[in-house]
Amino acid sequence: MAASIFHRASxxxxxxxxxxxxxxxxxxxxxxxxxxxxxxxxxxxPIGLIVLVGISWSFFQHLLTGIRHLVMDTGAAFExxxxxxxxxxxxxxxxxxTAAIWFYLLGVAK
Amino acid sequence: MSVGKSSxxxxxxxxxxxxxxxxxxxxxxxVTSIALLLLGTWLIASLLLLPKLDQRTMVEWLRAPSGAVPxxxxxxxxxxHALDGMKVVIDDYVHEEGSRFAWNTLMLFLAxxxxxLAFYSLARIAFGAVA
Numbered sequence: 001m002a003a004s005i006f007h008r009a010s011x012x013x014x015x016x017x018x019x020x021x022x023x024x025x026x027x028x029x030x031x032x033x034x035x036x037x038x039x040x041x042x043x044x045x046p047i048g049l050i051v052l053v054g055i056s057w058s059f060f061q062h063l064l065t066g067i068r069h070l071v072m073d074t075g076a077a078f079e080x081x082x083x084x085x086x087x088x089x090x091x092x093x094x095x096x097x098t099a100a101i102w103f104y105l106l107g108v109a110k
Numbered sequence: 111m112s113v114g115k116s117s118x119x120x121x122x123x124x125x126x127x128x129x130x131x132x133x134x135x136x137x138x139x140x141v142t143s144i145a146l147l148l149l150g151t152w153l154i155a156s157l158l159l160l161p162k163l164d165q166r167t168m169v170e171w172l173r174a175p176s177g178a179v180p181x182x183x184x185x186x187x188x189x190x191h192a193l194d195g196m197k198v199v200i201d202d203y204v205h206e207e208g209s210r211f212a213w214n215t216l217m218l219f220l221a222x223x224x225x226x227l228a229f230y231s232l233a234r235i236a237f238g239a240v241a
Contacts, residue, residue: 011196022184030231036165
């Protein structure tokens with residue numbers, strides 16, 4: 001239940017926020033150093049960081065529930081035990097992966 | 111396309127419907143999801159492995175075929191998958207016919223417009239139009 005609605009919510013977040021940021025970022029790279037500096041400034045602002053962390057978490061959550069749905073599309077994993085365990089694992093996995101890349105990124109940035 | 115000869119539920123609906131589209135939207139969403147599994151992982155791994163995240167480094171990365179080609183695919187497949195996914199959400203939650211059409215049309219315009227802008231930007235970088 002929760003895994004399903006989070007799959008949708010993270011999908012909407014990626015469609016609007018993720019692709020929006022990707023497009024802005026590519027446009028900034030293509031426009032030049034000044035435009036890129038504007039993008040970086042917004043991205044490094046506390047609100048910008050929250051948005052980026054949210055997008056990356058959405059990505060991992062959507063990826064993991066997506067894999068889970070692909071498995072379920074084959075007719076597997078509908079038993080209550082494995083169904084619930086795999087749903088919980090998507091949340092654990094997405095939080096761990098998001099934390100890991102941001103610890104790494106912010107560590108390198110310093 | 112197979113028409114109703116398969117024994118699986120997907121196989122039965124493929125090629126059906128007045129336009130013979132059957133379950134193609136459903137299937138496309140899943141095929142693009144597998145592509146994005148690879149392309150999304152590529153993007154994150156690339157960003158983590160780049161020595162710096164400044165503009166010059168990005169230009170060099172996206173000017174090489176190994177950066178430009180996967181990024182081109184990511185743009186096309188990403189916007190397509192987003193459009194397909196948003197359609198499912200809209201069709202599920204917007205019940206009035208006119209509003210549903212309006213929302214789906216808005217998403218189509220946003221997806222095509224966004225993809226064009228992203229692709230134009232990538233083309234500028236990849237073809238060396240950026241200092």
